[in-house]
Amino acid sequence: MKSLTHKEGFLHRFVDFSHSFPEQIAIRDLDADETVTYRDLRIRAEECNGFLHALKVSPGEKVALVLPNSVDFIAYYLAVIGHGAVPVILNYKLTAFELGNVLGISKPSLIVTTGALFEQHQDLFQPTHALIVGNGDEPLENATVEATLPRQAQPLSLPDDNPIVSMQFTYRGIGKPLAVCHRYLDLTQSSDGLHEQFHPQGVGSVHLVTLPLYAIFGLSVMMVFPLSIGATLLMTNTLLNRDLAQVLSEHQVTFACLVPDVIRYFNSRLAKRKGPRLPLHPHLMMYSGGSHLPADEGEKLGKLLGCAAVLQGYGLTESMPVIVQSSVGEVHRGAMGRPISGVELRVVDAQGQDVVAGRIGELLIRGSMVIPGYEAAPEINARFFRDGWLHTGDLVWRDEEGHVFFYCQRLRISKIKAQMVDLAEIESVALKHPDAVRARAYIVPDHKEVNVLHLSVEGDGELSQNSVTTLLSRYLSGFKLPKIIEIVPLKEALHAR
Template sequence: MTGLQEPGTLRGHESPHPLFKGGIIVSDQTHQAGFLHRFIQHAQEHPDALALHALDERRQISYAELHEMACRRKSVLTGLGLAPRSRVMLCLPSGVEFVANYLGAVGGDFIPILINDKLTGQEFATLARDARAAAIITTSAFAQKHAKTLTSLEDLQSLVTVDAGTPPELREGITRVGLPGADAIAQALTLPDKDTIVTVQYTYKGVGEPLPVAHRYQALTISSDGLLASMYPMGVGSVHLISLPLYAVYGLVVLMVMPLSIGATMLMTSSITRTDLVELLSKHRVTFACLVPELIRMLSAQLAERSAPLPPLMPDLMLYSGGSRLTAEAALELEQRLVRPKILQGYGMTESLPVIVQSYVGTSKPGAIGQAIPGVKVRVVDDHGDNVAPGDVGELLLSGPTITSGYIDRPAATARFFSGGWLHTGDLVRMDADGHIFFAGSRLRITKIRSQMVDLAEVERVAGEHPGVRLVRAYAERDAQGQTSLQLSVHCDGASSESLMAHLTERLSPFKLPRSISAVDQAMATA
């Protein structure tokens, strides 16, 4: 077994990089408009501007410090001898290390694969075996929890842990390394070209398995810029509240790529559900917040119970809802309690990136999910693929520079959802004559629970692995408040609801678990 390497002794970096000047790595490549280019430029021009304010970690990181951290994270990966374009999996919470390691991986000419760090053993094993990563960056606790799976991964060459915990013993041939110390050599970030793949993420389409999606450098920048065009001007000094996980496409683009592209501060906390939200927005002078509908409702409820006067908020505070659809009633309720003009929302998919958004600087309509950003084409079609009349319901099709070309190594799913240059989203919408789009539902066997994607076929498959289950049907129910819950109908042969729930809990993340399990006869389970 290769031993744990000591910080600061990575091979191949015996002397400081010649472009390391005053705490900033200065690239000698031609400046382009991509988000990493802009981040480096902000680090050069505004070195003391606050990039990350991690409340839970009690850390404040300037742009210069974050840039240097990213350069040192690149050194870790290149020091492991990984080939260019190797796949590097990030299984990290949404904090300082996620941001620094993502930037270091992109700037190291590696392909970051972004994974939820709260997966069950079975979920992680499925994704890890499919991803075939050469290196995995994670916490020591995650590595200990999933040591058996890590040892079984044939392509895994290196494990990088980001904390002081003890990593697990793994099979011969897997190098274990900690993060660099203050004396480690920094390497200049390599600036990607527009077609370089800079993220791989997984999505679900109701086919019972996760589907990997790759996106290119230019696509993330186009999506971020398109969203910014619908917002009040922001830049250095703006504060963005980070309330969505960064491994998901909406969090990556809206809450990391976008603020770092404009020199803004990422205000990070994982305890937002235990926070007085309006006090948080006021205290930290937040200018932009993207909240899942559950947090929108939580904020509205907090305000309804509040006896003290509202604290001062930034005059141009923008509140967006993301992750899943917000009802017009919930938006109006918060607008009235906050005395704010608009609570807006947008739309995107892992395959498309965020591409539809309501506008603060233009026209927005109540209940709409917005209009397409510049460069993205939209069609609404019937079952025959013909455009429907304005106002009629049909399937949403998307095309443009932010849309991926298909799923990695999934030809059948690619053929099903991509055709003639268009992504067939499976979502049902209506579009008015002005291009405002209104969500109407989905024709796919997927749903959102707590703003996270649930594949009903996956839940059924896992439930069907229980020896006492003969037939199973998963379905979603939506209550009067707009909250969705998962229900399970099963035809069993001696299996109790308790044993089935225990079976599911061991294998599925909490948001995929049914609220209730009902025993039915065979006819109802197949209805």
């Protein structure tokens, strides 16, 4: 893969498309029944940039986006980059406790959010000025409603180097979030490397967007990639309430990514679907991301829809997607694929020595799309970044042709519903219970290879399943809540009886 110049970055490409193909549809929002052209999206981003100017946001400052998948999320992301500021992209579904942790690390000068989310987290957001997207004229303390600002569009300033264009957060089993920053050309290069493995996409291609854009996989594959090639983003936050086959057929989708839990869900629904198969795009590519997908589930969805089997990929918040099964090349059943251009990988044993094909070892990766380290975390960086290699903590093996197969995760983290769960964080919250003495979270795969979170808490007094569940719900997002909680009486208390 050739090295990119700043003029070949994704924002440059998007702006070029907005001028050369102004009427091309950039976003079709199924939920809002809204269609946005490339010109419309650029104009909306320029309006958002005007709001940032009105609020005197300086280049280099951090702007937090706490928004659901929407046209506004995309427009503000483009505007923040085009303003020379740094987007801090946060999961809008986080609890106040979780949001407080990441806001404390990132320290943005402005939070862009909705009225409902501002009301929900008003005490948390108020120390930082907030910009409320949408209408409204009621005065708010330390917040500005977008509709009260003058609509004075400001052209997007295109980056002339390789600035940071996203700050996101991940976990590594140490009980606290870690800040990850990606840069302009690196994000573009990752998208280009993926495209080399796909049926060619471009103007007229339709990409189904169902993954959250606040995660790196959604941001890079579901937004940056299509907008840099002139494709259409088909957006919906209600896919589970829709007929997947109908959506794919009606809009002639060419590229779709789904997480394993959603694939299992549609396998069950489509098995009961009546009527003939609907005509799909002849080069429809279905991919799975977020966590490992068993091969039979991906093959089943392809058979039910009448298209090729679901392909897989692999990436981390620290790396963006770096391994992918090719839709135009050789695919090995059950593999995650081979590294894209610009990525090097090793599989090593406990002593750091490379293992032969067929042997299990830890996956190490490096390349321009892999970050050099977490922000302001030198001790943690020394553990995970050594000699230019990111130690992923994932155990894998390779076959003779270099296809990578996932085995298991070595760190005390896991994916639940395609979301990262840090077992140490769950334990630390459980220990906030006044009668808890020890806590241990662990994962048990069920009969469908779905990760199930268990929690064992040792203590006495008022410790109970209900009290622990109530405590965890106060602090943690729903996907982090254990499915099974075991209460273990203190051994000391038992001996005293």
